[in-house]
Amino acid sequence: MVVPVRALAGRLARRRPLLPVALGAMCISASAILIQLAGTGPSTTAFWRCLLAMPVLISLLVLEQRRLGARPVRARLGAVLAGAFLALDFVLWNHAISDLGAGIATVVGNMQVLFVAVAAWALFKERPQRNFLIALPVVMGGVVLVSGLTGKVPGGIHPLAGIGYGAGTSLAYAGFLLVMRRTSARTPHVAGPLAEATASAGVTAVLLAPAFGGLQLEIGWPAFGWLLILAMSSQTFGWLLITSGLPRLPAALTSLVLLLQPAIAMLLAAVVLTEQPTLAQIAGAVAVCGGVLIAARKAGGPRAADAVQPLETVEPAADEVQPPRVVEVADAVEASRADPAG
DSSP, X not given: OHHHHHHHHHHHHHHOXXXXXXXXXXXXXXXXXXXXXXXXXXXXXXXXXXXXXXXHHHHHHXXXXXXHOOOOHHHHHHHHHHHHHHHHHHHHHHHHHHHHOHHHHHHHTOOHHHHHHHHHHHHHOOOOOHHHHHHHHHHHHHHHHHHTTTSOOOXXXXXXXXXXXXXXXXXXXXXXXHHHHHHHTTSOOSHHHHHHHHHHHHHHHHHHGGGTTOOOOOOOHXXXXXXXXXXXXXXXXXXXXXXXXXXXXXXXXXXXHTTHHHHHHHHHHHHHSOOOOOHHHHHHHHHHHHHHHHHHSOSSSTTOOOTTTHHHHOOOOGGGOOOTTHHHHHHHHHHXXXXXXX
């Protein structure tokens, strides 16, 4: 069944790139719940979710390379760098879940669109739009509310530490999205970049383990089962969908669509884990999501500059130059082979 999944992701991305990203965000929305149920440490969780996903991803990578050929070395190195950001995201986010709870941590850890705008300003000399400047105080105020700093803090909640871990999560997440989008933009491959990034994330998680609670190689069956579900639903299927649409959408728009994750995660946390947010925390979550919506919204119509638009216009290296429309031709060939009716 893995081949139809990858082929379906590719076809959805070619026709409606927004749809696979939205579906992928829904798939990964249960990640925090599964992490809570597994109850393993941050580095242990990051390592096992990557390891358990690798057999499926390697199989897809081999099949993909037979059809499309190997990816350039530069692109593969980019995926390795993206995986390092992803591992840092996993580890810091797991700490945020412990300090804030699954639902709230997912909200606080999904401010990546603001960091994308800051990175575009610093790296590509693009001044932030007025929407970003309006959204910044709204989001920061929402973070204070959602953390519980303004009211009575429930037992087991550590707001200040949770905010720090959540901010680090968002920063690492933004780095992953920026690098992965640039890495995937020049070839039609979907499984390859994700497999390489996942392998890199697993190795990086091992390297980070001494500083983040150690690594547990022996885990019980209940925890193994939850991590297996996490690996298949989020690390494999969810991120295949997201990766397939990532290079075909503006980075800010991708970050915006991924905000479906914290909204659904808060609902799932309330239902599955009986996490009951206060009215102030609900208001803070609305402020965070609303502020990010404002920041990601394009100003000035369809030709407005995207937060990281230069990524679309970066000239490839000499060994990566491709004839015009080669990516579209490769996509069409892939579609005809994946679709029996073609």
